[in-house]
Amino acid sequence: MKLKDPGLLREAAFVAGAWRPVRNDGATVSNPANGERVGEQPMLALAEVEQAIESAHAAFGAWREHTGKERAAVLRRWADLVMANADDLAWIMTAEQGKPLAEARGEIAYAASFLEWFGEEAKRGYGHTIPEPRRGQRIKVIKEPLGVCAAITPWNFPSAMVTRKVAPAIAAGCTVLLKPAPQTPFSALALCVLAERAGLPQGVLSVLTGEARMIGEAFCESHLIRKISFTGSTAVGKSLMANAAGTLKKLSLELGGNAPFIVFDDADVEAAVAGAKASKFRNAGQTCVCVNRFFVQRGIHDAFVARLKAAVADLRVGDGYAEGTTIGPLVNHAAVEKVERLVMQAIDAGATADLVVRAPAGGSFYAPTVLTGVQPSMQISREEIFGPVAAITRFDTEDEVIRLANATRYGLAAYVYTQNMRRGHRIERELEYGIIGVNEGLISTEVAPFGGVKESGFGKEGSFYGLDEYLDSKYICHGGVA
Ligand code: SIN
Numbered sequence: 001m002k003l004k005d006p007g008l009l010r011e012a013a014f015v016a017g018a019w020r021p022v023r024n025d026g027a028t029v030s031n032p033a034n035g036e037r038v039g040e041q042p043m044l045a046l047a048e049v050e051q052a053i054e055s056a057h058a059a060f061g062a063w064r065e066h067t068g069k070e071r072a073a074v075l076r077r078w079a080d081l082v083m084a085n086a087d088d089l090a091w092i093m094t095a096e097q098g099k100p101l102a103e104a105r106g107e108i109a110y111a112a113s114f115l116e117w118f119g120e121e122a123k124r125g126y127g128h129t130i131p132e133p134r135r136g137q138r139i140k141v142i143k144e145p146l147g148v149c150a151a152i153t154p155w156n157f158p159s160a161m162v163t164r165k166v167a168p169a170i171a172a173g174c175t176v177l178l179k180p181a182p183q184t185p186f187s188a189l190a191l192c193v194l195a196e197r198a199g200l201p202q203g204v205l206s207v208l209t210g211e212a213r214m215i216g217e218a219f220c221e222s223h224l225i226r227k228i229s230f231t232g233s234t235a236v237g238k239s240l241m242a243n244a245a246g247t248l249k250k251l252s253l254e255l256g257g258n259a260p261f262i263v264f265d266d267a268d269v270e271a272a273v274a275g276a277k278a279s280k281f282r283n284a285g286q287t288c289v290c291v292n293r294f295f296v297q298r299g300i301h302d303a304f305v306a307r308l309k310a311a312v313a314d315l316r317v318g319d320g321y322a323e324g325t326t327i328g329p330l331v332n333h334a335a336v337e338k339v340e341r342l343v344m345q346a347i348d349a350g351a352t353a354d355l356v357v358r359a360p361a362g363g364s365f366y367a368p369t370v371l372t373g374v375q376p377s378m379q380i381s382r383e384e385i386f387g388p389v390a391a392i393t394r395f396d397t398e399d400e401v402i403r404l405a406n407a408t409r410y411g412l413a414a415y416v417y418t419q420n421m422r423r424g425h426r427i428e429r430e431l432e433y434g435i436i437g438v439n440e441g442l443i444s445t446e447v448a449p450f451g452g453v454k455e456s457g458f459g460k461e462g463s464f465y466g467l468d469e470y471l472d473s474k475y476i477c478h479g480g481v482a
Contacts, residue, residue, distance in 0.1 A: 003088045008190040011039045013209045015048050016055030017202030027209075029185060032098040032329040033319040033363045041185045044210035049218045052206035056148045056175040057224040059203025064145050064173040068123040071171055075119030078198035082112040082163075082191065089159060089190055094320040096184045097158050098328040098364075099283055101320055111159035111191070113446040114167045114462065121467045122171035138478040143471040145173030146250065147226040150219040152179045152240075154231045155331055156286045158187035164450075164461045165229045165252075170204065172470035174227075177219065178207045183331060185209045220244045227251065227470070231288070234410075234455050252459025252469050254288065254451060256384045257412035260405035261291040261441075262427070264398075265299035267417035268439070273307045275441025276390065279415060281315060281368060282442075284327050285388040286335075288456075289413035289435065289443065293374075293381050294392040295401050301394050305372055308390060309356050312368050315388075317359040327357075329364040330387055336364045339387035342380040346371055346391065349378050376404050384410075398423065402430045412452035415441060 003009060012021040026040030063071075082089065089111075090104035099107070130139040151165035162178060169176045180188035185207075192207045208215055216236075219228055220243035227250040230240055234255040241251055261279065263272045280291040296304050318325040330336050347353055351373045359365035368388040374381060380391050395401045405414060414433040418424050424438045434452040437443045444450065449460035459469055 003091060005085060005088055008085060008088050008193055009039060009092055009186055010189040010193055011041065012189070013042045013044055013048075014189065014192045014205070014207040015044065015052045016206060020044070020048065027182065029096050029183065031095050032331055033365075035363070038095045039186060041182070041209040044208055044215070046214060046218060049208055049210070049215055052177055052208055053148065053218070053222050053224050055203040056177055056206060059201060060145075060147055060175045063175055063201060063204050066173065068125060068171070071173065072119040072122040074199050075115050075122065075167060075171060078195050078200070079112045079115035079119060081194040081198055082108060082115060085194060089187065092190050093158055093184070093187045094328070096186050097155060098320050098331070100325045100328050103283065103328075104320065107157060107160050110444070110446075111163040114160065114163040117446040117462070118167035118171040118467060121168070121464060124464065125172060125467065125471055127473070136479060136481050138481045140476050142474050142476065144474050146470050146472055147174060148177065148224050149174045149227045149229065149470060150177045150179070150225050152216065152219075152228065152230040152232065153181060153188065155181035155183040156283055158184035159191060161231050162188050162191055164446075164466070165231075166205065168461075168466045169229075169470045170200070172467055174470050175204045176206075177225070178205065179212070179215045179219075180207065180209065182209070182212060216240060217243060220249070221247065223247055225249060229459065229461075229469070230254070234457070237457055252451075252461065253457030254459070254461060255412075255455065255457040256410055257288045257290075257452065257456055258292045258382070258384060258408040258410040259289055259413045259415065260293045260295055260431075261415040262401050262405060262417065263294070263296045263300060263304055264416075264418040264420070264423065265297045266419045267300060268419055269300060269303050269307055271439060272304060272417040273311050275415060275417065275437070275439070276308055277311045277441075279437070279441035280390050281312070281327060281388050284330055284366070286330065286386050290386070291390070291415065292385055293376075293405075294390055295395045295404060296392055297401075298394055298396055301392075305370065305392060309354055309370050312370060312390070313356045315357050315368050317357060317365050317367060319363070327368060327388055330366050331364065333364050335386065336366050339366050339385060339389060342383060342385055343369060343371065343389055346374055346378050346380045349375065351375075351378065351380075351391075376407065382408070398427070402427065406430075406432045409455040410452070411454035412456035413437070413443060
Protein backbone atom coordinates (compact mmCIF):
# COMPACT_ATOMS: atom_id res chain seq x y z
CA MET A 1 0.00 0.00 0.00
CA LYS A 2 1.25 3.48 -0.91
CA LEU A 3 1.80 4.92 2.59
CA LYS A 4 4.40 7.50 3.64
CA ASP A 5 4.35 5.89 7.09
CA PRO A 6 3.73 2.13 6.70
CA GLY A 7 3.60 1.84 10.51
CA LEU A 8 0.06 3.24 10.38
CA LEU A 9 -1.37 0.07 8.87
CA ARG A 10 -1.47 -2.22 11.90
CA GLU A 11 -2.60 -5.81 11.51
CA ALA A 12 -2.96 -6.00 15.27
CA ALA A 13 -5.46 -5.15 17.98
CA PHE A 14 -4.51 -2.82 20.83
CA VAL A 15 -5.25 -4.59 24.12
CA ALA A 16 -4.41 -3.17 27.52
CA GLY A 17 -1.71 -0.88 26.15
CA ALA A 18 0.05 -3.49 23.98
CA TRP A 19 -0.22 -4.41 20.31
CA ARG A 20 -1.55 -7.92 19.85
CA PRO A 21 -0.69 -9.11 16.31
CA VAL A 22 -2.61 -11.58 14.17
CA ARG A 23 -1.61 -15.13 15.09
CA ASN A 24 -3.50 -17.98 13.48
CA ASP A 25 -6.76 -16.09 13.98
CA GLY A 26 -6.75 -13.46 11.24
CA ALA A 27 -9.88 -12.31 9.42
CA THR A 28 -9.28 -10.70 6.04
CA VAL A 29 -10.45 -7.20 5.20
CA SER A 30 -10.96 -6.52 1.47
CA ASN A 31 -11.43 -3.46 -0.69
CA PRO A 32 -15.12 -3.33 -1.78
CA ALA A 33 -14.11 -1.80 -5.12
CA ASN A 34 -12.13 -4.82 -6.30
CA GLY A 35 -12.07 -7.49 -3.59
CA GLU A 36 -8.31 -7.05 -3.07
CA ARG A 37 -6.95 -7.95 0.33
CA VAL A 38 -6.18 -4.94 2.53
CA GLY A 39 -4.94 -6.86 5.55
CA GLU A 40 -5.79 -9.20 8.41
CA GLN A 41 -7.31 -8.29 11.76
CA PRO A 42 -7.02 -10.50 14.85
CA MET A 43 -10.13 -12.24 16.14
CA LEU A 44 -9.60 -11.71 19.85
CA ALA A 45 -10.64 -14.31 22.39
CA LEU A 46 -13.06 -13.48 25.20
CA ALA A 47 -10.20 -13.61 27.74
CA GLU A 48 -8.41 -10.84 25.81
CA VAL A 49 -11.53 -8.68 25.72
CA GLU A 50 -11.87 -9.17 29.47
CA GLN A 51 -8.22 -8.26 29.96
CA ALA A 52 -8.81 -5.01 28.05
CA ILE A 53 -11.85 -4.22 30.22
CA GLU A 54 -9.80 -4.81 33.40
CA SER A 55 -7.00 -2.59 32.13
CA ALA A 56 -9.43 0.21 31.23
CA HIS A 57 -10.81 -0.09 34.75
CA ALA A 58 -7.32 0.04 36.25
CA ALA A 59 -6.32 3.05 34.09
CA PHE A 60 -9.43 5.04 34.99
CA GLY A 61 -8.25 6.02 38.47
CA ALA A 62 -5.18 7.84 37.15
CA TRP A 63 -6.78 9.26 34.01
CA ARG A 64 -9.62 10.93 35.88
CA GLU A 65 -7.02 12.66 38.07
CA HIS A 66 -5.54 14.43 35.06
CA THR A 67 -6.79 18.00 34.80
CA GLY A 68 -8.98 18.99 31.89
CA LYS A 69 -6.06 21.01 30.58
CA GLU A 70 -3.76 17.97 30.62
CA ARG A 71 -6.33 15.83 28.82
CA ALA A 72 -6.83 18.68 26.36
CA ALA A 73 -3.11 18.71 25.55
CA VAL A 74 -3.17 15.01 24.60
CA LEU A 75 -6.27 15.44 22.43
CA ARG A 76 -4.72 18.50 20.73
CA ARG A 77 -1.53 16.55 19.92
CA TRP A 78 -3.66 13.67 18.64
CA ALA A 79 -5.67 16.03 16.40
CA ASP A 80 -2.46 17.54 15.01
CA LEU A 81 -1.01 14.09 14.29
CA VAL A 82 -4.22 13.07 12.51
CA MET A 83 -4.00 16.11 10.25
CA ALA A 84 -0.26 15.63 9.69
CA ASN A 85 -0.95 12.04 8.56
CA ALA A 86 -4.18 12.83 6.70
CA ASP A 87 -2.96 11.48 3.34
CA ASP A 88 -2.04 8.08 4.78
CA LEU A 89 -5.19 7.85 6.88
CA ALA A 90 -7.33 8.69 3.84
CA TRP A 91 -5.47 6.09 1.81
CA ILE A 92 -6.18 3.39 4.38
CA MET A 93 -9.83 4.43 4.57
CA THR A 94 -10.33 4.26 0.81
CA ALA A 95 -8.69 0.81 0.75
CA GLU A 96 -11.05 -0.70 3.30
CA GLN A 97 -14.22 1.38 2.88
CA GLY A 98 -14.11 2.33 -0.79
CA LYS A 99 -15.05 6.02 -0.56
CA PRO A 100 -13.26 8.35 -2.99
CA LEU A 101 -9.90 9.59 -1.74
CA ALA A 102 -11.04 13.24 -1.63
CA GLU A 103 -14.07 12.26 0.45
CA ALA A 104 -11.84 10.17 2.73
CA ARG A 105 -9.58 13.21 3.24
CA GLY A 106 -12.67 15.22 4.13
CA GLU A 107 -13.61 12.58 6.69
CA ILE A 108 -10.13 12.70 8.24
CA ALA A 109 -10.54 16.45 8.78
CA TYR A 110 -14.01 15.78 10.24
CA ALA A 111 -12.47 13.13 12.55
CA ALA A 112 -9.73 15.53 13.69
CA SER A 113 -12.34 18.22 14.38
CA PHE A 114 -13.85 16.07 17.17
CA LEU A 115 -10.43 15.60 18.78
CA GLU A 116 -9.81 19.33 18.63
CA TRP A 117 -13.30 20.32 19.80
CA PHE A 118 -13.47 17.91 22.72
CA GLY A 119 -9.91 18.80 23.68
CA GLU A 120 -11.17 22.34 24.10
CA GLU A 121 -14.30 21.14 25.92
CA ALA A 122 -12.19 19.04 28.32
CA LYS A 123 -11.61 22.25 30.28
CA ARG A 124 -15.33 22.98 30.57
CA GLY A 125 -16.95 20.20 32.56
CA TYR A 126 -18.79 22.85 34.54
CA GLY A 127 -21.10 22.03 37.42
CA HIS A 128 -23.52 24.33 39.27
CA THR A 129 -24.15 25.90 42.60
CA ILE A 130 -27.79 25.94 43.68
CA PRO A 131 -29.27 28.46 46.16
CA GLU A 132 -29.91 26.58 49.38
CA PRO A 133 -33.53 26.01 50.55
CA ARG A 134 -32.46 26.08 54.23
CA ARG A 135 -30.16 28.46 56.08
CA GLY A 136 -26.72 27.05 56.83
CA GLN A 137 -26.51 24.87 53.70
CA ARG A 138 -24.43 25.09 50.55
CA ILE A 139 -25.47 23.03 47.53
CA LYS A 140 -23.22 22.23 44.62
CA VAL A 141 -23.34 19.89 41.66
CA ILE A 142 -20.04 18.66 40.27
CA LYS A 143 -19.44 16.74 37.07
CA GLU A 144 -17.50 13.49 37.24
CA PRO A 145 -16.42 11.09 34.49
CA LEU A 146 -18.62 8.01 34.18
CA GLY A 147 -15.78 5.49 34.23
CA VAL A 148 -15.03 2.81 31.66
CA CYS A 149 -16.99 3.34 28.42
CA ALA A 150 -17.36 1.16 25.34
CA ALA A 151 -17.74 2.48 21.79
CA ILE A 152 -19.01 0.38 18.88
CA THR A 153 -18.48 2.15 15.58
CA PRO A 154 -19.80 1.63 12.03
CA TRP A 155 -18.07 1.06 8.69
CA ASN A 156 -19.57 4.05 6.86
CA PHE A 157 -17.40 6.63 8.69
CA PRO A 158 -14.47 4.51 9.86
CA SER A 159 -12.57 7.43 11.45
CA ALA A 160 -15.04 10.20 12.29
CA MET A 161 -17.41 7.97 14.24
CA VAL A 162 -14.42 6.74 16.27
CA THR A 163 -13.31 10.22 17.32
CA ARG A 164 -16.91 11.43 17.79
CA LYS A 165 -17.26 8.83 20.57
CA VAL A 166 -13.72 8.41 21.89
CA ALA A 167 -12.77 12.11 22.10
CA PRO A 168 -15.61 13.21 24.45
CA ALA A 169 -15.09 10.13 26.63
CA ILE A 170 -11.37 10.82 26.98
CA ALA A 171 -11.97 14.55 27.45
CA ALA A 172 -14.38 13.79 30.28
CA GLY A 173 -11.79 11.59 32.02
CA CYS A 174 -13.25 8.21 31.04
CA THR A 175 -11.30 5.27 29.63
CA VAL A 176 -12.50 3.61 26.43
CA LEU A 177 -12.84 0.21 24.79
CA LEU A 178 -13.38 0.66 21.09
CA LYS A 179 -14.78 -2.03 18.80
CA PRO A 180 -14.55 -0.85 15.19
CA ALA A 181 -16.66 -2.37 12.42
CA PRO A 182 -15.15 -5.61 11.07
CA GLN A 183 -15.17 -4.17 7.53
CA THR A 184 -13.02 -1.14 8.49
CA PRO A 185 -10.74 -1.86 11.45
CA PHE A 186 -7.56 -0.37 10.01
CA SER A 187 -8.73 3.26 10.13
CA ALA A 188 -9.48 2.87 13.84
CA LEU A 189 -6.19 1.08 14.49
CA ALA A 190 -4.25 3.81 12.64
CA LEU A 191 -5.95 6.41 14.84
CA CYS A 192 -4.88 4.36 17.85
CA VAL A 193 -1.24 4.38 16.66
CA LEU A 194 -1.45 8.17 16.61
CA ALA A 195 -3.13 8.32 20.03
CA GLU A 196 -0.21 6.35 21.45
CA ARG A 197 2.24 8.76 19.77
CA ALA A 198 0.25 11.69 21.20
CA GLY A 199 0.99 10.36 24.69
CA LEU A 200 -2.33 8.79 25.67
CA PRO A 201 -1.45 6.72 28.76
CA GLN A 202 -1.61 2.92 28.67
CA GLY A 203 -5.03 1.41 29.18
CA VAL A 204 -6.97 4.62 28.44
CA LEU A 205 -7.85 3.30 24.96
CA SER A 206 -8.02 -0.29 23.70
CA VAL A 207 -9.08 -1.19 20.16
CA LEU A 208 -10.65 -4.62 20.03
CA THR A 209 -11.15 -6.54 16.80
CA GLY A 210 -13.03 -9.79 16.58
CA GLU A 211 -16.42 -11.38 16.64
CA ALA A 212 -19.02 -8.62 17.00
CA ARG A 213 -21.56 -10.58 19.02
CA MET A 214 -19.02 -11.92 21.50
CA ILE A 215 -17.46 -8.50 22.11
CA GLY A 216 -20.85 -6.78 22.30
CA GLU A 217 -22.08 -9.31 24.86
CA ALA A 218 -18.90 -8.97 26.91
CA PHE A 219 -19.44 -5.19 26.97
CA CYS A 220 -23.09 -5.54 27.97
CA GLU A 221 -22.43 -8.06 30.72
CA SER A 222 -19.43 -6.35 32.31
CA HIS A 223 -20.10 -4.61 35.61
CA LEU A 224 -16.98 -2.51 35.05
CA ILE A 225 -18.36 -0.79 31.92
CA ARG A 226 -20.63 2.14 32.72
CA LYS A 227 -21.73 3.16 29.26
CA ILE A 228 -21.98 1.90 25.69
CA SER A 229 -22.15 4.24 22.73
CA PHE A 230 -23.23 2.57 19.51
CA THR A 231 -23.77 3.73 15.95
CA GLY A 232 -25.44 1.25 13.62
CA SER A 233 -28.75 -0.39 12.83
CA THR A 234 -31.89 0.00 14.93
CA ALA A 235 -32.14 -3.80 15.23
CA VAL A 236 -28.68 -4.11 16.80
CA GLY A 237 -29.33 -1.02 18.96
CA LYS A 238 -32.44 -2.67 20.40
CA SER A 239 -30.60 -5.87 21.14
CA LEU A 240 -27.76 -3.97 22.87
CA MET A 241 -30.33 -2.13 24.96
CA ALA A 242 -31.96 -5.39 25.99
CA ASN A 243 -28.60 -6.99 26.82
CA ALA A 244 -27.34 -3.93 28.72
CA ALA A 245 -30.43 -3.92 30.94
CA GLY A 246 -28.86 -6.58 33.18
CA THR A 247 -26.11 -4.18 34.28
CA LEU A 248 -28.20 -0.99 33.87
CA LYS A 249 -25.71 0.77 31.64
CA LYS A 250 -26.06 4.19 30.17
CA LEU A 251 -26.47 4.06 26.41
CA SER A 252 -26.09 6.40 23.49
CA LEU A 253 -27.69 4.93 20.39
CA GLU A 254 -27.29 6.55 16.99
CA LEU A 255 -29.41 4.29 14.82
CA GLY A 256 -31.19 4.14 11.50
CA GLY A 257 -32.96 6.99 9.74
CA ASN A 258 -35.57 7.62 7.08
CA ALA A 259 -34.83 11.27 6.32
CA PRO A 260 -37.44 13.31 4.43
CA PHE A 261 -36.28 16.12 2.12
CA ILE A 262 -39.17 18.51 1.49
CA VAL A 263 -39.08 20.95 -1.41
CA PHE A 264 -41.88 23.55 -1.46
CA ASP A 265 -42.99 25.39 -4.60
CA ASP A 266 -41.35 28.56 -3.25
CA ALA A 267 -37.91 26.96 -2.82
CA ASP A 268 -34.79 28.16 -4.59
CA VAL A 269 -34.54 25.21 -6.95
CA GLU A 270 -30.77 25.47 -7.46
CA ALA A 271 -30.13 25.55 -3.72
CA ALA A 272 -32.51 22.62 -3.22
CA VAL A 273 -30.75 20.55 -5.88
CA ALA A 274 -27.31 21.35 -4.44
CA GLY A 275 -28.54 20.34 -0.96
CA ALA A 276 -30.21 17.22 -2.33
CA LYS A 277 -27.09 16.11 -4.16
CA ALA A 278 -24.87 16.68 -1.14
CA SER A 279 -27.18 14.98 1.30
CA LYS A 280 -28.31 12.09 -0.88
CA PHE A 281 -25.07 11.06 -2.58
CA ARG A 282 -22.52 11.69 0.18
CA ASN A 283 -20.67 8.43 0.85
CA ALA A 284 -22.65 6.74 -1.97
CA GLY A 285 -25.85 7.28 0.00
CA GLN A 286 -24.51 5.35 2.99
CA THR A 287 -25.03 7.75 5.88
CA CYS A 288 -27.72 7.71 8.57
CA VAL A 289 -28.63 11.29 7.64
CA CYS A 290 -28.78 10.71 3.86
CA VAL A 291 -32.10 11.67 2.33
CA ASN A 292 -34.31 8.61 2.09
CA ARG A 293 -37.54 10.21 0.85
CA PHE A 294 -37.85 13.28 -1.36
CA PHE A 295 -41.21 15.09 -1.14
CA VAL A 296 -41.51 17.68 -3.89
CA GLN A 297 -44.50 20.00 -4.26
CA ARG A 298 -46.45 19.71 -7.49
CA GLY A 299 -45.58 23.16 -8.90
CA ILE A 300 -41.79 22.70 -8.68
CA HIS A 301 -41.66 18.92 -9.14
CA ASP A 302 -40.70 18.74 -12.82
CA ALA A 303 -38.12 21.53 -12.62
CA PHE A 304 -36.53 19.97 -9.52
CA VAL A 305 -36.40 16.49 -11.06
CA ALA A 306 -34.88 17.79 -14.31
CA ARG A 307 -32.20 19.79 -12.43
CA LEU A 308 -31.46 16.89 -10.06
CA LYS A 309 -30.95 14.50 -12.99
CA ALA A 310 -28.55 16.98 -14.58
CA ALA A 311 -26.63 17.26 -11.30
CA VAL A 312 -26.52 13.48 -10.86
CA ALA A 313 -25.18 13.12 -14.40
CA ASP A 314 -21.95 14.78 -13.18
CA LEU A 315 -21.29 12.00 -10.67
CA ARG A 316 -18.55 9.49 -11.52
CA VAL A 317 -18.80 6.01 -10.06
CA GLY A 318 -15.62 4.00 -9.64
CA ASP A 319 -12.62 2.96 -7.64
CA GLY A 320 -12.01 5.43 -4.84
CA TYR A 321 -8.37 5.87 -5.89
CA ALA A 322 -9.22 6.77 -9.52
CA GLU A 323 -8.93 10.43 -10.44
CA GLY A 324 -12.37 12.05 -10.74
CA THR A 325 -14.35 9.39 -8.84
CA THR A 326 -17.14 10.96 -6.80
CA ILE A 327 -19.08 7.81 -5.84
CA GLY A 328 -17.32 4.71 -4.59
CA PRO A 329 -18.69 1.19 -4.15
CA LEU A 330 -21.30 0.16 -1.61
CA VAL A 331 -19.90 -1.71 1.37
CA ASN A 332 -20.51 -5.18 -0.08
CA HIS A 333 -22.58 -7.21 -2.56
CA ALA A 334 -25.36 -7.75 -0.02
CA ALA A 335 -25.81 -3.97 0.15
CA VAL A 336 -26.10 -3.81 -3.66
CA GLU A 337 -28.67 -6.60 -3.65
CA LYS A 338 -30.73 -4.79 -1.03
CA VAL A 339 -30.80 -1.54 -3.03
CA GLU A 340 -31.64 -3.48 -6.20
CA ARG A 341 -34.52 -5.19 -4.42
CA LEU A 342 -35.97 -1.88 -3.18
CA VAL A 343 -35.68 -0.28 -6.62
CA MET A 344 -37.20 -3.28 -8.42
CA GLN A 345 -40.11 -3.42 -5.96
CA ALA A 346 -40.74 0.30 -6.52
CA ILE A 347 -40.67 -0.10 -10.32
CA ASP A 348 -43.02 -3.09 -10.12
CA ALA A 349 -45.39 -0.92 -8.08
CA GLY A 350 -45.38 1.88 -10.67
CA ALA A 351 -42.29 4.08 -10.07
CA THR A 352 -40.03 5.16 -12.95
CA ALA A 353 -36.25 4.79 -12.74
CA ASP A 354 -33.75 7.04 -14.51
CA LEU A 355 -30.22 5.74 -14.63
CA VAL A 356 -28.27 8.87 -15.43
CA VAL A 357 -24.80 7.50 -14.76
CA ARG A 358 -23.27 4.08 -15.40
CA ALA A 359 -21.45 2.04 -12.78
CA PRO A 360 -18.43 -0.08 -13.65
CA ALA A 361 -18.74 -3.86 -13.68
CA GLY A 362 -17.28 -5.87 -10.79
CA GLY A 363 -16.91 -4.54 -7.25
CA SER A 364 -20.01 -3.62 -5.29
CA PHE A 365 -20.95 -0.57 -7.33
CA TYR A 366 -24.46 0.78 -7.75
CA ALA A 367 -25.32 3.39 -10.37
CA PRO A 368 -26.90 6.60 -8.98
CA THR A 369 -30.59 6.44 -9.79
CA VAL A 370 -33.42 8.96 -9.76
CA LEU A 371 -36.77 7.31 -9.07
CA THR A 372 -39.99 9.27 -9.66
CA GLY A 373 -43.60 8.38 -8.99
CA VAL A 374 -42.67 6.84 -5.64
CA GLN A 375 -45.57 6.27 -3.25
CA PRO A 376 -45.31 6.43 0.57
CA SER A 377 -46.68 2.89 0.76
CA MET A 378 -43.75 1.44 -1.21
CA GLN A 379 -41.07 -0.41 0.71
CA ILE A 380 -38.42 2.04 -0.54
CA SER A 381 -40.21 4.80 1.40
CA ARG A 382 -40.28 2.75 4.57
CA GLU A 383 -36.84 1.14 4.67
CA GLU A 384 -33.45 2.86 4.90
CA ILE A 385 -32.05 2.65 1.34
CA PHE A 386 -28.36 3.21 2.23
CA GLY A 387 -27.48 3.61 -1.44
CA PRO A 388 -27.38 6.28 -4.17
CA VAL A 389 -31.08 6.25 -5.07
CA ALA A 390 -33.19 9.42 -4.96
CA ALA A 391 -36.80 8.30 -4.41
CA ILE A 392 -39.18 11.17 -5.23
CA THR A 393 -42.82 11.58 -4.18
CA ARG A 394 -45.06 14.46 -5.31
CA PHE A 395 -47.21 16.29 -2.74
CA ASP A 396 -49.77 19.12 -2.72
CA THR A 397 -50.20 20.73 0.71
CA GLU A 398 -48.14 21.59 3.79
CA ASP A 399 -50.36 19.53 6.10
CA GLU A 400 -50.09 16.53 3.82
CA VAL A 401 -46.28 16.65 3.66
CA ILE A 402 -45.87 17.05 7.43
CA ARG A 403 -48.04 13.99 7.93
CA LEU A 404 -46.05 12.01 5.33
CA ALA A 405 -42.67 13.12 6.68
CA ASN A 406 -43.55 12.11 10.24
CA ALA A 407 -45.17 8.80 9.22
CA THR A 408 -42.12 6.71 10.12
CA ARG A 409 -40.72 5.06 13.22
CA TYR A 410 -37.43 6.89 12.64
CA GLY A 411 -36.52 10.47 13.59
CA LEU A 412 -32.89 11.32 12.88
CA ALA A 413 -32.59 14.06 10.20
CA ALA A 414 -35.04 16.00 8.03
CA TYR A 415 -34.52 18.72 5.41
CA VAL A 416 -36.83 21.50 4.22
CA TYR A 417 -36.40 23.90 1.31
CA THR A 418 -38.57 27.01 1.24
CA GLN A 419 -37.92 30.73 0.87
CA ASN A 420 -40.88 31.51 3.11
CA MET A 421 -39.21 31.71 6.51
CA ARG A 422 -42.52 31.79 8.38
CA ARG A 423 -43.21 28.42 6.84
CA GLY A 424 -39.64 27.29 7.64
CA HIS A 425 -40.10 28.13 11.33
CA ARG A 426 -43.51 26.43 11.38
CA ILE A 427 -42.25 23.22 9.80
CA GLU A 428 -39.10 22.94 11.93
CA ARG A 429 -41.39 22.69 14.99
CA GLU A 430 -43.73 20.17 13.38
CA LEU A 431 -41.09 17.69 12.20
CA GLU A 432 -40.42 14.88 14.68
CA TYR A 433 -36.67 14.69 14.09
CA GLY A 434 -33.51 15.32 16.12
CA ILE A 435 -31.76 17.28 13.35
CA ILE A 436 -33.38 19.67 10.85
CA GLY A 437 -31.70 21.34 7.88
CA VAL A 438 -33.67 24.36 6.66
CA ASN A 439 -32.31 25.30 3.23
CA GLU A 440 -29.23 23.25 4.14
CA GLY A 441 -28.29 19.73 3.08
CA LEU A 442 -25.07 19.26 5.08
CA ILE A 443 -25.82 19.38 8.78
CA SER A 444 -22.90 17.42 10.25
CA THR A 445 -20.39 19.37 12.33
CA GLU A 446 -18.48 18.84 15.55
CA VAL A 447 -20.05 21.93 17.15
CA ALA A 448 -23.70 20.78 16.99
CA PRO A 449 -25.54 17.93 18.73
CA PHE A 450 -26.02 14.97 16.40
CA GLY A 451 -28.68 12.46 17.41
CA GLY A 452 -32.21 11.31 16.78
CA VAL A 453 -35.57 10.65 18.39
CA LYS A 454 -38.02 7.73 18.15
CA GLU A 455 -36.37 4.54 16.81
CA SER A 456 -33.37 6.52 15.56
CA GLY A 457 -32.11 6.31 19.13
CA PHE A 458 -31.10 8.75 21.83
CA GLY A 459 -28.07 10.60 23.12
CA LYS A 460 -26.16 13.43 21.46
CA GLU A 461 -22.74 13.40 19.84
CA GLY A 462 -20.65 16.48 19.15
CA SER A 463 -20.96 19.90 20.83
CA PHE A 464 -21.03 20.50 24.59
CA TYR A 465 -24.01 18.13 24.79
CA GLY A 466 -21.66 15.39 23.59
CA LEU A 467 -19.30 15.87 26.55
CA ASP A 468 -22.16 15.68 29.02
CA GLU A 469 -23.00 12.16 27.81
CA TYR A 470 -19.79 10.97 29.52
CA LEU A 471 -20.27 12.88 32.80
CA ASP A 472 -22.33 12.15 35.89
CA SER A 473 -23.78 14.96 38.00
CA LYS A 474 -22.93 14.56 41.67
CA TYR A 475 -25.01 16.61 44.12
CA ILE A 476 -23.25 17.63 47.33
CA CYS A 477 -25.01 19.35 50.25
CA HIS A 478 -22.92 20.99 52.99
CA GLY A 479 -24.74 21.59 56.25
CA GLY A 480 -23.75 23.73 59.21
CA VAL A 481 -22.26 26.44 57.05
CA ALA A 482 -22.12 29.68 58.99
C1 SIN B 1 -23.65 8.53 10.26
O1 SIN B 1 -24.05 8.19 9.16
O2 SIN B 1 -23.82 7.80 11.23
C2 SIN B 1 -22.92 9.81 10.52
C3 SIN B 1 -23.06 10.79 9.46
C4 SIN B 1 -22.46 12.13 9.79
O3 SIN B 1 -21.79 12.32 10.81
O4 SIN B 1 -22.71 13.03 9.02
